[in-house]
Amino acid sequence: MNFKRYTMYKHAIEKYLARHDRHAIRLKAVLFDMDGVLFDSMPNHARAWHEAMLRYGMHLSPEEAYMHEGRTGAATINIVSRRERGNDATPQEIEEIYRTKTEIFNSYPQAERMPGSWELIRQLKADGITIMLVTGSGQTSLLDRLNRNFPDTFAPERMVTAYDVRHGKPDPEPYLMALKKGGLQPDEAIVVENAPMGVQAGVAAGIFTVAVNTGPLPDHALLDEGANLLFPSMTALSEQWETLHSCFGRTQR
Secondary structure (H helix, E strand, O other), X not given: OOHHHHHHHHHHHHHHHHHHOOOEOOOOXXXXXOEOOOEOOHHHHHHHHHHHHHHOOOOOOHHHHHHHOOOOHHHHHHHHHHHHHOOOOOHHHHHHHHXXXXXXXXXXXXXXXXXXXXXXXXHHHHOOOEEEXXXXXXXXXXXXXXXXXXXXXXXXXXXXXXXXXXXOOOOOHHHHHHHHHXXXXXXXXXXXXXXXXXHHHHHHOOOEEEEEOOOOOXXXXXXXXXXXXXXXXXXXXXXXXXXXXXXXXXOEO
16 A cells, blocks of 8 residues: 555545544445546547637637536537627527537547446455436436446446436535435545536535646646545546545545
8 A cells, every 4th residue: 555645635625524523435336427437438529619610600629618518408509699799598599509519519429438347346346336327418328328338337327417406516506416316425425526616516416526737627626626635537546446435434534
């Protein structure tokens, strides 16, 4: 075990416990974001948003799309519409723009599983930890795709999608809904996120939030939103999982 990392992880957990006046994290579940965490799909999403907005006379750069990752499609469209047109898009426009974005995204080669994600999930299964999904996506083929890439892992009762909430990330509702579905308290789960909006949502829900920087954003974009720990990749998190897991339950205040 790397003592330096062990000490760093314990310190991060102690800070979280002190901030929330809790005694320990009794880990029962890991709540995963999907795009950029389980699948290396954000480059395709960013390009699709950029191309779709151009078709409707608006500009959303691929780089900015990363900053909006985790929001619902409607929220992203309205942010751009207000900036460029001074008003929200109509419901019909939202439907058309999001359909166009989805069609463009689906025309690209399907994104591969994020390196390290399956390795981590297999460790969680071996540890008896519940695995849940919390995504802003509303893709109808979501469950089939997850089951192909992560066999016997995800079930509808352990998933929160765009159809389950009124307010997407950065609102805490998606993660609060996951806690409710899982019968969990905030100190019985951790969040794994790669996007600033997702980190903000996990932190606002009062859950220990692990950020993985799998995209082009600087580390501070995730740390500034309150991430309790930061890893450079899912592979790094998988490789350090045993050390991190050993800290939960042992670190108390």
